[in-house]
Amino acid sequence: xxxxxxxxxxxxxxxxxxxQDADTGEVLVLAYMxxxxxxxxxxxxxxxxxxxxxxxLWQKGETSxxxxxxxxxxxxxxxxxxxxxxxxxxxxxxxxxxxxxxxPLDPARDLPGSA
Numbered sequence: 640x641x642x643x644x645x646x647x648x649x650x651x652x653x654x655x656x657x658x659q660d661a662d663t664g665e666v667l668v669l670a671y672m673x674x675x676x677x678x679x680x681x682x683x684x685x686x687x688x689x690x691x692x693x694x695x696l697w698q699k700g701e702t703s704x705x706x707x708x709x710x711x712x713x714x715x716x717x718x719x720x721x722x723x724x725x726x727x728x729x730x731x732x733x734x735x736x737x738x739x740x741x742x743p744l745d746p747a748r749d750l751p752g753s754a
Contacts, residue, residue, distance in 0.1 A: 643677060647719040653689055654721055658731065661710035661724040667731035668739045670699075672721065677712075684709045686725050705729030 648654050653671040660667055670688040672680070676696055679687040683698075686707035690697040700706030707725035714721055732739040 642714065643674060645718055646674075646677075646714060646721075647717065648674065649719075653691070654719060656688065656721040656723050658686065658707060658723045658725055661726050665738055666740055667707075667725070667727060667737070677721075680709055680712070680723075686723060699731075700728065703729065703733075705731065707731065 646654055652673045654673075654677075656670050656672045658667045658670065659665065671691060672687070673689040676687045676689045679685075679696065679698070685698055685700070686709055687696055687698045689695075698706075706728045707723075708728065710724040710726060712721055712723050727737075730737050732741070734741075
């Protein structure tokens with residue numbers, strides 16, 4: 640059995656994939672992969688996801704040019720998520736930010752019931 644076959648894909652056939660910049664360690668995006676997206680990523684060296692909103696495969700950067708070049712993929716201890724290390728060519732977020740994680744939460748302001 641291959642390592643891909645050992646992955647615990649969810650009932651929807653997807654596994655979360657955390658993408659990290661291979662050079663800086665910064666977390667870029669959380670997306671989802673099905674078996675086909677993972678296979679294409681491994682075959683092409685360009686990170687491909689399953690778009691839950693569009694219901695189709697989505698190679699990151701196919702329209703924007705902001706691709707993610709694969710460096711490595713590892714699965715977690717329970718084989719139910721992936722850590723993808725990649726080198727981004729341009730911003731990873733569709734908003735134009737380098738990472739999707741650019742909006743910090745402030746406990747004093749953002750917790751329910753805070754002023």
